[in-house]
Amino acid sequence: MATLTAERGPVAPTTYRRFLSRHVSWIPVFAAIAILLIMIAGSMAYFPNFQLPRILSSILLDNAYLLVLAVGMTFVILTGGIDLSVGAVMAFTGILCASLLSQGVPVAVAVPAMILIGATIGLLIGVLVQFFDVQPFIASLIGMFLARGLAFVVSLQSIKVDNEGLLWLQSTRFSFAGWYITPTGIIALLTVALAAFVLRFTRFGRTVYAVGGNEQSARLMGLPVVRTKLSVYVISGVCAGLAGIVLTAYSGAGYPLNGVGTELDTIAAVVIGGTLLTGGSGFVLGSMIGVFVYGLIRTIISFSGAEQSWTRITVGALLLVFVVVQRIIVSRSALSK
Amino acid sequence: MKKFLSHRLVWPIAALVALIAVNTISRPSFLSITVQNGQLYGSLIDILRNSAPLMLVALGMTLVIATRGIDLSVGAIMAVSGAVALTIIEASPAPGNLGVVMIAIAAAVGSALLLGVWNGFLVSVLGIQPIIATLVLMLAGRGVALLITKGFITTINSDPYQFMAQGYVLGLPFAFYVSIAAVIVVGIVERRTALGMLTEAVGINPEASRLAGVRSRGIIWGAYIASGTLAGMAGILYSSNIMAADANAAGLYIELDAILAVVLGGTSLAGGKFSLAGTVVGVFTIQTLKSTITFLGVPPAVSPVFMAAAVLIVVLLQSRRFRAFFQTAGRSALRPLTRRPDAKVLS
Numbered sequence: 001m002a003t004l005t006a007e008r009g010p011v012a013p014t015t016y017r018r019f020l021s022r023h024v025s026w027i028p029v030f031a032a033i034a035i036l037l038i039m040i041a042g043s044m045a046y047f048p049n050f051q052l053p054r055i056l057s058s059i060l061l062d063n064a065y066l067l068v069l070a071v072g073m074t075f076v077i078l079t080g081g082i083d084l085s086v087g088a089v090m091a092f093t094g095i096l097c098a099s100l101l102s103q104g105v106p107v108a109v110a111v112p113a114m115i116l117i118g119a120t121i122g123l124l125i126g127v128l129v130q131f132f133d134v135q136p137f138i139a140s141l142i143g144m145f146l147a148r149g150l151a152f153v154v155s156l157q158s159i160k161v162d163n164e165g166l167l168w169l170q171s172t173r174f175s176f177a178g179w180y181i182t183p184t185g186i187i188a189l190l191t192v193a194l195a196a197f198v199l200r201f202t203r204f205g206r207t208v209y210a211v212g213g214n215e216q217s218a219r220l221m222g223l224p225v226v227r228t229k230l231s232v233y234v235i236s237g238v239c240a241g242l243a244g245i246v247l248t249a250y251s252g253a254g255y256p257l258n259g260v261g262t263e264l265d266t267i268a269a270v271v272i273g274g275t276l277l278t279g280g281s282g283f284v285l286g287s288m289i290g291v292f293v294y295g296l297i298r299t300i301i302s303f304s305g306a307e308q309s310w311t312r313i314t315v316g317a318l319l320l321v322f323v324v325v326q327r328i329i330v331s332r333s334a335l336s337k
Numbered sequence: 338m339k340k341f342l343s344h345r346l347v348w349p350i351a352a353l354v355a356l357i358a359v360n361t362i363s364r365p366s367f368l369s370i371t372v373q374n375g376q377l378y379g380s381l382i383d384i385l386r387n388s389a390p391l392m393l394v395a396l397g398m399t400l401v402i403a404t405r406g407i408d409l410s411v412g413a414i415m416a417v418s419g420a421v422a423l424t425i426i427e428a429s430p431a432p433g434n435l436g437v438v439m440i441a442i443a444a445a446v447g448s449a450l451l452l453g454v455w456n457g458f459l460v461s462v463l464g465i466q467p468i469i470a471t472l473v474l475m476l477a478g479r480g481v482a483l484l485i486t487k488g489f490i491t492t493i494n495s496d497p498y499q500f501m502a503q504g505y506v507l508g509l510p511f512a513f514y515v516s517i518a519a520v521i522v523v524g525i526v527e528r529r530t531a532l533g534m535l536t537e538a539v540g541i542n543p544e545a546s547r548l549a550g551v552r553s554r555g556i557i558w559g560a561y562i563a564s565g566t567l568a569g570m571a572g573i574l575y576s577s578n579i580m581a582a583d584a585n586a587a588g589l590y591i592e593l594d595a596i597l598a599v600v601l602g603g604t605s606l607a608g609g610k611f612s613l614a615g616t617v618v619g620v621f622t623i624q625t626l627k628s629t630i631t632f633l634g635v636p637p638a639v640s641p642v643f644m645a646a647a648v649l650i651v652v653l654l655q656s657r658r659f660r661a662f663f664q665t666a667g668r669s670a671l672r673p674l675t676r677r678p679d680a681k682v683l684s
Contacts, residue, residue: 082468128649128652131658132652132653132656132658132659133656133658134652134656135606135607137407137468137596137606138596138600138606138648138652139652141593141596141597141648142645142648142649142652143645144641145593145641145642145644145645145648146641146642146645148641149638149639149640149641149642149643149644149645150642152636152638152639152641153639153642156636156638256638264472264475264476267469267472268472268476271469277466277468277469278466307483307484307488309479309480309483309484309488309584310480310484311480312476312477312479312480313476313477313480313481313484315476315477316473316474316475316476316477316478316480317473317477319469319472319473319476320459320473323465323466323469323470323473324463324465327463327464327465331464
């Protein structure tokens with residue numbers, strides 16, 4: 001790039017600027033990738049026993065549920081909404097799944113049922129938002145209260161899972177040259193891939209961006225706004241149900257207090273990954289980077305032996321930096337128009 | 338205007354009265370108030386006392402919501418404020434000294450005020466969305482509180498500090514006076530000056546009010562400062578009630594209760610018109626609902642289901658489409674509204 005600038009002189013800045021203006025929504029993602037790389041480089045230099053393949057594998061393993069949640073949340077945030085219910089829905093489906101399995105219900109029945117329950121709660125939120133003009137914040141709050149309470153209705157204590165089918169998701173490890181991955185990790189990555197494909201290459205995905213960019217314009221263009229906005233909450237619910245299964249497999253038990261505050265971590269990861277909270281701009285891959293940044297912060301803090309309370313502070317600070325950066329980008333692009 | 342105002346508060350008050358009636362029928366002792374040592378005791382007094390922190394937080398939240406904002410960080414600010422106050426008292430040689438307690442409270446409320454300034458700066462100067470601006474502090478605040486208490490639950494013995502939440506004056510809990518004083522001060526400042534009207538103007542249409550010469554930045558900033566300060570006072574009441582600074586549990590979910598109280602009181606989350614009296618009714622409704630749930634023998638953990646049902650009913654009643662559906666259904670069953678099946682599923 002440096003030689004290019006030297007040779008072409010004034011041309012390079014315009015190419016650079018054109019690149020920026022065309023890919024303005026990718027800039028926050030690049031920033032997130034840059035931060036992730038800097039953090040990785042820094043910790044490899046600082047901690048001698050920081051083995052990259054092992055650490056990244058374990059981050060994916062520990063945060064598979066968060067990754068699944070972040071995918072669903074990305075859809076909702078892209079339309080300009082928000083879903084606070086994901087943590088509670090995850091806890092509810094997780095404990096219900098554990099409870100059903102302990103009563104001898106086969107996995108083939110329990111797992112689809114959990115996803116269906118997640119979708120139902122998502123549909124409830126979507127209907128409230130779309131048909132009753134309830135603000136997404138309040139509507140998903142109702143879903144959150146409902147799911148959290150129902151989780152405690154199922155059981156007040158944690159329920160251990162001894163179903164081999166579900167535990168297989170966690171115990172199997174496919175290793176390759178220091179890297180390893182479990183079926184839960186594969187589920188999370190497949191969710192990301194599927195969501196990225198849907199958002200990029202399907203009519204529905206493009207409609208999600210259109211609705212988030214300008215709902216009224218989308219409606220005037222004849223796009224199915226109502227159906228799309230309902231669908232994103234259902235997708236988020238499905239992801240929350242799936243995350244409940246993943247988390248139950250990961251921890252080997254269902255616990256009704258799981259995922260308290262996870263909705264905030266999820267939103268933070270999505271925002272750090274470059275999705276604008278105003279909607280219309282962002283990528284599922286960015287959210288994945290955001291989850292990895294979050295996981296790496298946790299890992300670094302436990303590596304350095306500092307108190308875990310620093311995790312929240314660091315995530316909060318990072319969130320702030322990203323929001324301010326986004327704010328500057330948005331106001332810049334508004335000015336250039 | 339008067340008619341409109343009374344209309345707006347009819348439903349919140351009706352809900353509160355209905356709750357009290359249900360309680361009184363299921364346990365006749367609910368309304369009884371006994372006098373012991375010149376102090377009043379009873380379920381109603383408990384509700385007055387326990388609602389004080391929520392009242393303070395909800396007042397601040399009303400102002401923030403009126404400017405089209407939202408303050409998610411109040412719970413974290415409560416935790417910080419309690420942590421600051423108790424750390425100062427614990428470190429002092431004389432924890433029972435009134436002067437020490439006053440300094441501790443001043444420092445705690447002062448730090449809460451600073452956090453409010455920070456929130457307001459992010460929202461009004463940098464123009465960051467309120468949800469995300471206050472989310473930053475919501476995430477980081479509890480971490481800060483944990484750092485202040487060094488990860489422990491700080492406990493103290495201090496009579497003057499204990500008095501804040503557990504003391505009585507003229508037969509009524511001191512905390513109740515604090516909350517009433519806050520209601521009166523906020524009410525006078527907002528409603529006896531033009532500030533309330535300007536706040537509503539900013540909330541209804543920020544751009545138009547700016548063109549009309551309203552300094553919206555200062556007004557929005559001020560709302561967050563007020564919310565932070567009131568949350569700091571609530572944090573002191575909370576920590577005084579349990580005489581401990583628990584950075585994880587202090588004010589957990591209070592932001593949701595406060596938002597709920599504001600919405601129950603008839604203030605729209607879309608900003609603009611706000612009702613302080615409605616918020617007061619909303620706070621008492623939520624506190625009564627909580628005490629009802631506890632009394633009914635429902636495990637406290639399950640109570641969110643009831644909260645969800647209550648909020649669902651309230652937001653549906655406030656929804657235009659839901660009302661329209663019932664009015665149409667009343668007039669003629671032959672003219673169905675569009676998308677009626679969905680409305681039916683929920684009703």
